[in-house]
Amino acid sequence: MAVNIYDVAKLSGVSIATVSRVVNGSTKVSEKTRRKVLDVMEQCGYTPNVFARGLGLDSMKTIGILCPDISDAFIAQAVAFLEERLHQYEYDCILGCSGYDLEAKETHTKMLLSKRIDALILVSSTYAGRERHPEDVEYIKEAAKQTPVFLINGFVEGKNIYCSFCDDFKATYDVTSGFIRRGKKKILFLCDSYSYSASKKMAGYEAALRDAGYPIRGELKFYTKNRIHHVRDMLLSHKNLEFDSVVATDDGLAIGALKYANVKGLKVPDDIEIAGYNNSQLSVGCEPELTSVDNHLEKMCNDTVDYMLRVLQGDTDVPPQNEVVCEIKKRCTTDF
Structure with missing residues (x-):
């Protein structure tokens, strides 16, 4: 039958807290008591688990x-x-x-x-x-x-x-501003959530457009699933959609846009520029390699x-x- 910490305490004649202190190497136990508890543990083949270590102490580690x-x-x-x-x-x-x-x-x-x-x-x-x-x-x-x-x-x-x-706001602001300095006028924003981080990225994108005197165009802001082929197909389905650059809140979204560009025969970055986010392995696993924000x-x-x-x-x-x-x-x- 398996031996638990209660058995060790009973056989050693000490409290459960004392056994736990011995297990955790506490200095609040005399050498005599420590040796007695360790001997019982060895004789019984007792192996302490995380909960036994935490009993009687402030930390479960x-x-x-x-x-x-x-x-x-x-x-x-x-x-x-x-x-x-x-x-x-x-x-x-x-x-x-x-x-x-x-x-x-x-x-x-x-x-x-x-x-x-x-x-x-x-x-x-x-x-x-x-x-x-x-x-x-x-x-x-x-x-x-x-x-x-x-x-x-x-x-x-x-x-x-x-x-x-x-600082998601500043990072996205800087990426969008970089496109604007390159003469881009139709900057697409791709996002996959309404989270705190996504909201800051959206705010950075919009602020860069406002500061440059650009309108904030709702038709250039997309919330979509973060699935590469889904993003590609979603963009292809919008026949009249025109954009010359992409700010994406995740590398997967950006690669979906990259695949869209490939299907449309657009050269990257000559015809369209794309930036992702998170600097993940996806950003260096695609061709051409993806500009991405390293957070x-x-x-x-x-x-x-x-x-x-x-x-x-x-x-x-x-x-x-x-x-x-x-x-x-x-x-x-x-x-x-």
């Missing part, structure tokens, strides 16, 4: 990570960066995938909180809710009353909530873990906002 869709390339890369960094500090991870529905986000957040996690990391700007809908983030504020909450690629204001995000995802993830450790160690000076500067990686689909 476990972090909850919640994302909407792990199949998304950006999100998958973020989770990989987070796990690698957390494991360096000997933290375990529990991953949950909530989807994009608000009720599902709330349910999955409660599920992770029930696992006695030390902190919760939310990956994706979708968790920052929609503009002018503060009720979308109430569950995050409630979660922050129980454990520190860290948001990547979005911003939610509240006590015990810490956010890392890039320094790895830095955002590493900063998040570093700030999290400071918070868990009692540091009260951790900034609630961490804004990362973006960089435009210029490749062959633009002629800036």
Whole structure:
């Protein structure tokens, strides 16, 4: 029969908390008691698990990570960066995938909180809710009353909530302005969500047009699925659509536009210029290689873990906002 922490405590004549301290290497246990507990563990063949390690202590050494869709390339890369960094500090991870529905986000957040996690990391700007809908983030504020909450690629204001995000507004403003300086007058905007990040990108695009004295044309703004062939076919279906450049909020959307250009016989960047976002592997896996905004995802993830450790160690000076500067990686689909 398997032996658990309660059996070890009973056979050692000590409390469960004492066994947990021995497991975690605490200095609050005498050498005599430590040796007695270790001997019992060895005789019984007891192997402690993460919950046993956390009993009687303030930390479970476990972090909850919640994302909407792990199949998304950006999100998958973020989770990989987070796990690698957390494991360096000997933290375990529990991953949950909530989807994009608000009720599902709330349910999955409660599920992770029930696992006695030390902190919760939310990956994706979708968790920052929609503009002018503060009720979308109430569950995050409630979660922050129980454990520190860290948001990547979005911003939610509240006590015990810490956010890392890039300057999406400026990055998209700069890309759009680059096209305008090249004489482009019909700049198409491709987007796949109404998230916090997407809203900032849209605002940057529109601001660049206004500052140049260009009209903001609704027919040149598209919300579409982030599927390469879907984007291509959607653009082809609009027979009278005319544009000379594309600002896309994701590399997949931009490559859909690149395939559209190929079908139409347009030369890139001579006839049409295209810029993507996230500087993913897609941007260098296509031909010609794609100009893309690098939002320094790895830095955002590493900063998040570093700030999290400071918070868990009692540091009260951790900034609630961490804004990362973006960089435009210029490749062959633009002629800036």
